[in-house]
Amino acid sequence: xxxxxxxxxxxxxxxxxxxxxxxxxxxxxxxxxxxxxxxxxxxxxxxxxxxxxxxxxxxxxxxxxxxxxxxxxxxxxxxxxxxxxxxxxxxxxxxxxxxxxxxxxxxxxxxxxxxxxxxxxxxxxxxxxxxxxxxxxxxxxxxxxxxxxxxxxxxxxxxxxxxxxxxxxxxxxxxxxxxxxxxxxxxxxxxxxxxxxxxxxxxxxxxxxxxxxxxxxxxxxxxxxxxxxxxxxxxxxxxxxxxxxxxxxxxxxxxxxxxxxxxxxxxxxxxxxxxxxxxxxxxxxxxxxxxxxxxxxxxxxxxxxxxxxxxxxxxxxxxxxxxxxxxxxxxxxxxxxxxxxxxxxxxxxxxxx
Amino acid sequence: xxxxxxxxxxxxxxxxxxxxxxxxxxxxxxxxxxxxxxxxxxxxxxxxxxxxxxxxxxxxxxxxxxxxxxxxxxxxxxxxxxxxxxxxxxxxxxxxxxxxxxxxxxxxxxxxxxxxxxxxxxxxxxxxxxxxxxxxxxxxxxxxxxxxxxxxxxxxxxxxxxxxxxxxxxxxxxxxxxxxxxxxxxxxxxxxxxxxxxxxxxxxxxxxxxxxxxxxxxxxxxxxxxxxxxxxxxxxxxxxxxxxxxxxxxxxxxxxxxxxxxxxxxxxxxxxxxxxx
Amino acid sequence: xxxxxxxxxxxxxxxxxxxxxxxxxxxxxxxxxxxxxxxxxxxxxxxxxxxxxxxxxxxxxxxxxxxxxxxxxxxxxxxxxxxxxxxxxxxxxxxxxxxxxxxxxxxxxxxxxxxxxxxxxxxxxxxxxxxxxxxxxxxxxxxxxxxxxxxxxxxxxxxxxxxxxxxxxxxxxxxxxxxxxxxxxxxxxxxxxxxxxxxxxxxxxxxxxxxxxxxxxxxxxxxxxxxxxxxxxxxxxxxxxxxxxxxxxxxxxxxxxxxxxxxxxxxxxxxxxxxxxxxxxxxxxxxxxxxxxxxx
Numbered sequence: 001x002x003x004x005x006x007x008x009x010x011x012x013x014x015x016x017x018x019x020x021x022x023x024x025x026x027x028x029x030x031x032x033x034x035x036x037x038x039x040x041x042x043x044x045x046x047x048x049x050x051x052x053x054x055x056x057x058x059x060x061x062x063x064x065x066x067x068x069x070x071x072x073x074x075x076x077x078x079x080x081x082x083x084x085x086x087x088x089x090x091x092x093x094x095x096x097x098x099x100x101x102x103x104x105x106x107x108x109x110x111x112x113x114x115x116x117x118x119x120x121x122x123x124x125x126x127x128x129x130x131x132x133x134x135x136x137x138x139x140x141x142x143x144x145x146x147x148x149x150x151x152x153x154x155x156x157x158x159x160x161x162x163x164x165x166x167x168x169x170x171x172x173x174x175x176x177x178x179x180x181x182x183x184x185x186x187x188x189x190x191x192x193x194x195x196x197x198x199x200x201x202x203x204x205x206x207x208x209x210x211x212x213x214x215x216x217x218x219x220x221x222x223x224x225x226x227x228x229x230x231x232x233x234x235x236x237x238x239x240x241x242x243x244x245x246x247x248x249x250x251x252x253x254x255x256x257x258x259x260x261x262x263x264x265x266x267x268x269x270x271x272x273x274x275x276x277x278x279x280x281x282x283x284x285x286x287x288x289x290x291x292x293x294x295x296x297x298x299x300x301x302x303x304x305x306x307x308x309x310x311x312x313x314x315x316x317x318x319x320x321x322x323x324x325x326x327x328x329x330x331x332x333x334x335x336x337x338x339x340x341x342x343x344x345x346x347x348x349x350x351x352x353x
Numbered sequence: 354x355x356x357x358x359x360x361x362x363x364x365x366x367x368x369x370x371x372x373x374x375x376x377x378x379x380x381x382x383x384x385x386x387x388x389x390x391x392x393x394x395x396x397x398x399x400x401x402x403x404x405x406x407x408x409x410x411x412x413x414x415x416x417x418x419x420x421x422x423x424x425x426x427x428x429x430x431x432x433x434x435x436x437x438x439x440x441x442x443x444x445x446x447x448x449x450x451x452x453x454x455x456x457x458x459x460x461x462x463x464x465x466x467x468x469x470x471x472x473x474x475x476x477x478x479x480x481x482x483x484x485x486x487x488x489x490x491x492x493x494x495x496x497x498x499x500x501x502x503x504x505x506x507x508x509x510x511x512x513x514x515x516x517x518x519x520x521x522x523x524x525x526x527x528x529x530x531x532x533x534x535x536x537x538x539x540x541x542x543x544x545x546x547x548x549x550x551x552x553x554x555x556x557x558x559x560x561x562x563x564x565x566x567x568x569x570x571x572x573x574x575x576x577x578x579x580x581x582x583x584x585x586x587x588x589x590x591x592x593x594x595x596x597x598x599x600x601x602x603x604x605x606x607x608x609x610x611x612x613x614x615x616x617x618x619x620x621x622x623x624x625x626x627x628x629x630x
Numbered sequence: 631x632x633x634x635x636x637x638x639x640x641x642x643x644x645x646x647x648x649x650x651x652x653x654x655x656x657x658x659x660x661x662x663x664x665x666x667x668x669x670x671x672x673x674x675x676x677x678x679x680x681x682x683x684x685x686x687x688x689x690x691x692x693x694x695x696x697x698x699x700x701x702x703x704x705x706x707x708x709x710x711x712x713x714x715x716x717x718x719x720x721x722x723x724x725x726x727x728x729x730x731x732x733x734x735x736x737x738x739x740x741x742x743x744x745x746x747x748x749x750x751x752x753x754x755x756x757x758x759x760x761x762x763x764x765x766x767x768x769x770x771x772x773x774x775x776x777x778x779x780x781x782x783x784x785x786x787x788x789x790x791x792x793x794x795x796x797x798x799x800x801x802x803x804x805x806x807x808x809x810x811x812x813x814x815x816x817x818x819x820x821x822x823x824x825x826x827x828x829x830x831x832x833x834x835x836x837x838x839x840x841x842x843x844x845x846x847x848x849x850x851x852x853x854x855x856x857x858x859x860x861x862x863x864x865x866x867x868x869x870x871x872x873x874x875x876x877x878x879x880x881x882x883x884x885x886x887x888x889x890x891x892x893x894x895x896x897x898x899x900x901x902x903x904x905x906x907x908x909x910x911x912x913x914x915x916x917x918x919x920x921x922x923x924x925x926x
Contacts, residue, residue: 364731366729367725367730368725368731370729371722371726371739373718374739374803377799378742378746378800378804380761380768381754381757381758381800382757384757384760384761384766384767384768385756387767389760432656435652436652436653436655439649439653443649443652444649444650444652444653447650451653451656454656457664457668459911460904460908461664461668461904462903464861464863464878464881465671465861465900465903466664467885468667468671468884468885468900469666469668469670469671469900470667472671472674473666504662504663505663508663508664511664567748570752570753571864572751572752572864572867573863573864573882584751584752584864587752587753591752591756591868599756599757601753602752602753602754602756602757603753605749606745609749613741616744617737617741
């Protein structure tokens with residue numbers, strides 16, 4: 001059942017179109033990420049849901065009630081900011097209780113609710129500390145508790161982890177997800193970090209230049225990107241120019257080397273120029289098992305990346321990266337040698353521009 | 354509805370405060386300017402300015418004040434730049450005490466400073482517990498008085514000059530610059546003159562202009578030490594003339610304006626305030 | 631020589647004292663022209679005519695009515711202009727920072743404030759005489775517009791408490807603008823949005839978040855303004871010619887000639903001023919530290 005809905009939402013700032021024709025239905029309890037580079041309109045969309053920006057066109061509704069023009073203070077939507085935005089003059093407990101105090105709830109109820117929230121974020125001991133006495137990760141947990149304390153309809157998170165260290169980012173990410181699932185709250189999460197979006201979300205909206213590129217589960221977005229943009233933005237990717245040979249059975253050539261693709265090419269004609277993309281980890285050295293897509297590749301360079309070894313290969317005149325998992329018994333080919341490599345039909349993506 | 358929304362978006366009270374502030378700023382200037390133009394009956398003209406500028410006494414005192422300002426600025430730079438540089442580079446433990454000293458002039462206003470200076474330097478400087486005189490009283494000869502007043506002005510300008518230079522050095526990170534220059538084989542002199550000074554130019558200029566604004570019209574030190582400076586001259590002129598002082602007041606406002614405008618230009622809008630009140 | 635001085639090894643513990651040589655000129659200067667003069671006043675305060683130690687001067691400070699009156703008048707003027715200039719300066723700074731006025735007005739105001747806060751002394755006094763003196767521009771304007779003569783029909787007098795306060799305000803509130811504008815910039819947009827998001831109205835945001843956050847800064851700046859007015863001499867002297875007996879003018883008279891007929895008492899009077907200035911500077915820096923903790 002649809003909980004939060006955005007219908008034909010657009011936002012213009014003067015001549016600049018920040019968000020164009022955005023449509024999204026979010027189920028109750030769903031975790032949706034807006035993923036894209038800076039300036040892609042993801043934050044503007046989030047701010048329209050919070051009420052800090054008013055859409056130029058379109059309707060935003062929660063539980064079927066139109067909130068498009070409601071003041072931010074009347075929406076009951078919790079927001080977590082990138083810069084934490086904790087009130088510096090208040091203790092942790094006062095920060096968490098702020099929204100409830102504004103709502104004139106009973107002081108005893110506020111105390112209970114604050115205690116409950118402090119338990120959820122595991123910061124009971126810091127109740128009387130001031131924000132400047134906390135670490136970045138602790139501040140963001142308090143900000144999360146503050147947003148959740150008012151029992152919001154929707155929780156909005158605007159790049160909440162990007163100001164934190166890498167390690168804390170990963171642990172807090174898991175914490176956010178588990179709290180969200182425990183409370184069953186609908187959450188919208190804005191990020192430019194694909195790893196964050198992939199690991200947290202039920203669904204991801206990939207955005208570019210104010211438009212939705214692709215909507216789907218992390219699995220779909222990663223494995224079946226539909227556009228060049230979303231394929232490149234999520235994960236690393238080899239790009240090549242190809243030419244369709246036979247639309248019926250999905251064969252094409254890259255620099256004269258024949259590939260088979262699982263992508264439906266029926267809408268294209270023989271001789272069409274297309275964008276071909278293959279993820280580095282989908283290549284492997286050819287074994288006897290596989291028959292399709294076995295091609296000769298010249299080994300140009302080998303880079304050791306820790307858990308992964310990246311091998312630069314040349315097929316025809318196009319360079320590709322090939323990733324293979326590191327293990328102590330790995331036998332690497334010699335640089336300059338020519339080896340047979342292979343990839344499945346499903347790995348050969350043909351993308352829209 | 355649309356109109357109402359548009360009216361509500363105009364920051365009514367902000368405009369009120371701003372206009373009141375503008376009036377407070379501008380009225381005295383307007384009044385002074387207006388008054389300075391009315392030296393001749395029924396004629397509006399620049400007679401008062403011509404008269405004021407023609408007075409040889411004006412030229413003498415104004416030049417003298419400018420020389421004092423220049424000496425103060427040069428001496429301040431020679432004293433403060435190496436000190437601030439040395440503290441950044443080698444002696445961070447001295448930062449607290451030096452910063453404390455640079456704040457002292459806020460606690461010791463000009464009138465108190467001149468009081469103390471006169472009491473100390475109007476008697477001969479002796480080696481303690483003996484009768485051997487090292488220096489005759491500074492206040493009894495001209496060069497001595499000049500040294501004393503320049504030192505006094507350096508004290509008044511100290512907080513501004515030091516902070517300006519120190520901020521300048523922090524923003525360009527003199528430590529790394531020095532180490533880079535050293536690694537390229539530059540010597541001490543080259544580092545200071547070719548690397549450090551050019552990089553804190555803006556900070557030096559703003560400190561210098563602020564010092565200039567403090568010194569040129571200064572009255573308290575100048576009149577108590579009895580030097581023929583512009584401040585006391587203007588004060589005396591005000592005792593028995595009406596229009597010329599107004600003209601000179603307006604002119605000195607313009608001068609302060611130019612100095613501050615230049616600071617804005619050099620520091621990119623970081624307004625500063627001194628206090629020569 | 632220079633190379634060895636720059637050598638990192640020179641910072642080994644053995645040559646620690648040598649590092650301090652680099653700041654000797656500065657300390658020498660400070661001692662000669664700042665510390666010694668101040669010490670002279672302190673010592674003078676505790677010395678009697680025969681050159682012996684005494685508390686009599688400091689005690690007499692609290693007994694001589696004319697001195698107490700001078701302090702009190704200075705304190706009143708400084709407090710009035712600090713509070714008045716503080717409030718007005720805050721409102722002005724507000725109007726150009728978060729108050730929603732166009733950007734160019736802000737830089738105009740900041741530049742103007744830089745000028746006005748440095749425009750003091752004799753020229754300022756003359757400007758106010760030309761404005762609000764007996765034949766001043768505004769005096770005449772009020773007479774023509776409303777038919778009221780400020781000097782004969784009202785209590786107003788430029789050469790009095792309120793006149794001097796009004797003149798001091800000319801450098802007081804610009805100073806407040808210069809200090810408060812960055813502090814107001816320090817108010818993060820996100821605080822306002824977070825407050826709104828949690829259900830707060832604009833008024834609730836201001837009274838529960840913005841004002842409490844700014845309070846140390848506002849109070850600290852007002853204390854700074856207080857000190858700024860308290861130490862002022864030239865403006866008052868040029869305006870009133872010494873008729874208004876504020877403490878700096880009394881000290882001026884004491885320097886010119888021993889009007890108190892007791893040099894020790896003169897020193898004590900000056901020291902009392904330094905003490906008040908020191909207290910206000912300490913208050914300022916304490917509050918400033920608090921405020922920086924919040925407005926980073």
